[in-house]
Amino acid sequence: YAAYLFDYRNFGDSEGEPRHWVSPRRHLQDWAAAIAHVRSLPEVDADRMVLWGTSFSGGHVIQTAAADHRVRAVIAQVPHVSGLASMKQVPVHLLLRMMLAAMRDLCGSVIRREHYSPIIGRHGDMAALTGDDAWHGYARLLPAGTAWENKVLSRIFLEVPLYSPIRHAHKVAAPTLIVAGTRDTI
Structure with missing residues (x-):
């Protein structure tokens, strides 16, 4: 097994100015770049990739898997969907x-x-x-x-x-686990 964790550009240890720029479009580009990088690693089985995201990133993994049918499974915890x-x-x-x-x-x-x-x-x-x-x-x-x-x-x-990833959910081909919080108020 392998796990790959990344910062979005303009956040954390990643480069980019201005800082603290939350952008669904840019985040989806960062997901695509991270996936491409991981698939290029010889020690990773590129055909067995699972995407996992929470909250805003939970929506990103849904939308990313809708566009990339090589993704084998999706886990979205309390995802932003609409x-x-x-x-x-x-x-x-x-x-x-x-x-x-x-x-x-x-x-x-x-x-x-x-x-x-x-x-x-x-x-x-x-x-x-x-x-x-x-x-x-x-x-x-x-x-x-x-x-x-x-x-x-x-x-x-x-x-x-x-930004409403739910509009693309029907295109996700991979098995998907959506974890919804019954008392989530956000």
């Missing part, structure tokens, strides 16, 4: 603030003055993920002494509503 459904939970006044932040980020990016918003917040905050589960759950995953910053490029608010 951007539109996730945005329906957001009050209108916060949606407006999110759109303004996203436009500020896009306009600022022209002169390299990107705008960031919190990635996690409490219920009622303007953030990419909100609620007690987001705040406490995310914080629990962080190793002690980590240099993690609670920020993401605000353009995420324009991309996420349009």
Whole structure:
């Protein structure tokens, strides 16, 4: 067995500027590049690849397997499957603030003055993920002494509503395990 773990570009030890850029399109490209790299390794059986993702990456593995029928199995833990459904939970006044932040980020990016918003917040905050589960759950995953910053490029608010891996799920040919949290509020 082999496992391959990677950081998306603009995150962690990966290169890329600006930092903290969550983009479904770019993440899917990174998945394709990681898969191509792993398939090129002589010690890996390229015909027995399983994709595993959680939350946002759970949606990515569904969409990646829909496009790549060489994938042999998929495990998606509490996957993001519908951007539109996730945005329906957001009050209108916060949606407006999110759109303004996203436009500020896009306009600022022209002169390299990107705008960031919190990635996690409490219920009622303007953030990419909100609620007690987001705040406490995310914080629990962080190793002690980590240099993690609670920020993401605000353009995420324009991309996420349009990203719905569920639209591609019918094209997945591999056996797929979807683990849904019965008390997941995110």
